[in-house]
Amino acid sequence: MNTHLNQCHEMLRFDDIQIGRCQVLVRTIAESDVNAFGHLSGDLNPLHMDQHFAARTPFGHRVAHGLLTAALVSTTHTGLTGPGFVYVGQELRFLGPVFIDDTIRIHVTVVEKKPAKRILVMDTMVRNQDGKPVLTGLSALKELRFQ
Numbered sequence: 001m002n003t004h005l006n007q008c009h010e011m012l013r014f015d016d017i018q019i020g021r022c023q024v025l026v027r028t029i030a031e032s033d034v035n036a037f038g039h040l041s042g043d044l045n046p047l048h049m050d051q052h053f054a055a056r057t058p059f060g061h062r063v064a065h066g067l068l069t070a071a072l073v074s075t076t077h078t079g080l081t082g083p084g085f086v087y088v089g090q091e092l093r094f095l096g097p098v099f100i101d102d103t104i105r106i107h108v109t110v111v112e113k114k115p116a117k118r119i120l121v122m123d124t125m126v127r128n129q130d131g132k133p134v135l136t137g138l139s140a141l142k143e144l145r146f147q
Helices: 031-041 051-055 066-081
Strands: 002-005 022-028 085-094 103-114 119-127 133-143
Touching (some): 066 133
Antiparallel strands (some): 103 119
């Protein structure tokens, strides 16, 4: 597993985060990642788990679970905000496959702030090593209130 993330260790507050703030994660998807995610989630679709089956599909190879890529979007969000926010919404569009040994680049950017509810809206773009988009979407994160 190869991961690069500029993690934010301090706990930022809503007012600390400006529109335009972005975070990038670069990750190579290993066979062990796909196997572990399949068993953890229970999604054992042979497109993800069986090379012989996947070779007969239009993809030609095993495809990583789309929600594995989406989980890495969540990781990128935490890198951007620190631990003081929680997911409250996600829209995803899967544009292309992610294969084992692909290196994906996840780029999230704050595009809107909703002060009344302390919500950040983020735009996501995920590209493979060839620069091809594989996932896009918008997400919403809400600032946690601590006691």
